[in-house]
Amino acid sequence: MLLDPxxxxxxxxxxxxxxxxTDEPVDDERLAAVYELVRWAPTSxxxxxxxxxxxxxxxxxxxxxxxxxxSAQARTAAAPLVAVLAADLDFxxxxxxxxxxxxxxxxxxxxxxxxxxxxxVLNAAIQIGYFILGVRAAGLAVGPMTGFQADKVSAEFFxxxxxxxxxxxxxxxPGASAWFDRLPRLPYDRVFTSC
Amino acid sequence: MLLDPxxxxxxxxxxxxxxxxTDEPVDDERLAAVYELVRWAPTSxxxxxxxxxxxxxxxxxxxxxxxxxxSAQARTAAAPLVAVLAADLDFxxxxxxxxxxxxxxxxxxxxxxxxxxxxxVLNAAIQIGYFILGVRAAGLAVGPMTGFQADKVSAEFFxxxxxxxxxxxxxxxPGASAWFDRLPRLPYDRVFTSC
Numbered sequence: 389m390l391l392d393p394x395x396x397x398x399x400x401x402x403x404x405x406x407x408x409x410t411d412e413p414v415d416d417e418r419l420a421a422v423y424e425l426v427r428w429a430p431t432s433x434x435x436x437x438x439x440x441x442x443x444x445x446x447x448x449x450x451x452x453x454x455x456x457x458x459s460a461q462a463r464t465a466a467a468p469l470v471a472v473l474a475a476d477l478d479f480x481x482x483x484x485x486x487x488x489x490x491x492x493x494x495x496x497x498x499x500x501x502x503x504x505x506x507x508x509v510l511n512a513a514i515q516i517g518y519f520i521l522g523v524r525a526a527g528l529a530v531g532p533m534t535g536f537q538a539d540k541v542s543a544e545f546f547x548x549x550x551x552x553x554x555x556x557x558x559x560x561x562p563g564a565s566a567w568f569d570r571l572p573r574l575p576y577d578r579v580f581t582s583c
Numbered sequence: 584m585l586l587d588p589x590x591x592x593x594x595x596x597x598x599x600x601x602x603x604x605t606d607e608p609v610d611d612e613r614l615a616a617v618y619e620l621v622r623w624a625p626t627s628x629x630x631x632x633x634x635x636x637x638x639x640x641x642x643x644x645x646x647x648x649x650x651x652x653x654s655a656q657a658r659t660a661a662a663p664l665v666a667v668l669a670a671d672l673d674f675x676x677x678x679x680x681x682x683x684x685x686x687x688x689x690x691x692x693x694x695x696x697x698x699x700x701x702x703x704v705l706n707a708a709i710q711i712g713y714f715i716l717g718v719r720a721a722g723l724a725v726g727p728m729t730g731f732q733a734d735k736v737s738a739e740f741f742x743x744x745x746x747x748x749x750x751x752x753x754x755x756x757p758g759a760s761a762w763f764d765r766l767p768r769l770p771y772d773r774v775f776t777s778c
Contacts, residue, residue, distance in 0.1 A: 427768040432729040442777040517712020534627040571629040573622040583643040
């Protein structure tokens with residue numbers, strides 16, 4: 389690996405899903421720096437379907453908390469910043485601009501609704517992987533959560549009906565006793581096979 | 584950002600989707616080192632649904648190439664290594680071992696087929712994001728491809744019927760003229776919104 393051990397620790401080995409944060413806020417400038425970096429990582433047809441709703445107001449937070457599953461409500465209420473990460477299911481509108489080498493892709497590849505939604509979800513999720521590592525690279529801890537009423541969160545935070553909420557993420561500086569014991573990971577030979 | 588500029592370049596800014604590779608092979612040891620690092624990044628309920636089929640034999644490569652869309656066939660045929668990245672749709676079988684803090688999650692959260700498949704695809708895609716950056720961190724270039732007949736690739740390379748192929752990825756050292764011009768990325772204010 390070409391990464392120094394301390395970078396490997398920062399991104400993967402010592403980074404942990406945080407359940408408790410300090411009160412230090414997470415400002416837009418830091419998130420913009422994260423995005424400015426991670427946006428260069430690849431997506432299919434350069435489609436970039438990820439959209440991020442930062443839940444900053446107390447009023448918006450009060451709308452989100454009851455839509456989370458029980459175990460995630462307290463964490464969602466307490467984190468310095470939570471965001472709803474969603475896929476823009478109509479990302480193809482921007483393809484002629486984002487993928488000018490084949491502007492017809494908008495219609496040729498993505499006029500079928502099912503194919504387009506599948507692609508939006510797949511690529512937004514890949515981008516969520518990039519984003520999680522990017523937030524860690526900014527020195528913050530993340531707490532990704534998928535336990536929520538997705539249809540209601542989508543409708544509440546993206547009322548235009550063209551987005552699907554995929555992950556709610558909490559972010560901030562880890563507080564005292566911020567994480568649980570490390571859970572096991574599958575070994576290489578249970579994940580990789582050759583043919 | 585806590586990453587040195589050269590690491591930011593390695594992972595994001597100068598790393599590019601490669602279409603041409605040298606003949607240098609990619610061995611299992613390097614992939615195991617990548618996986619050993621990226622496997623620590625988070626998934627929902629620690630479910631880790633990503634599975635990787637390394638297409639190493641000429642015979643297997645010949646089965647894969649015709650299932651790729653036209654534009655991806657030559658790249659799939661020529662890369663030093665291609666792999667099919669898939670979601671294990673029955674990942675929940677391993678949850679009591681991987682998520683021992685709530686072993687009932689296997690049945691309580693994932694006995695519903697639709698919810699389980701959605702979770703497998705979402706989390707495997709997030710892991711694909713981690714994996715792409717991990718391969719880059721090992722000094723290799725990647726060429727992720729989603730243009731293929733997914734049902735046929737799933738059936739051909741995961742005949743047990745419990746996996747869904749999501750991305751085919753080529754890997755190796757970038758060759759001469761390995762990439763096209765950089766495509767544009769959406770600016771921060773078109774991706775992030777506050778409420």
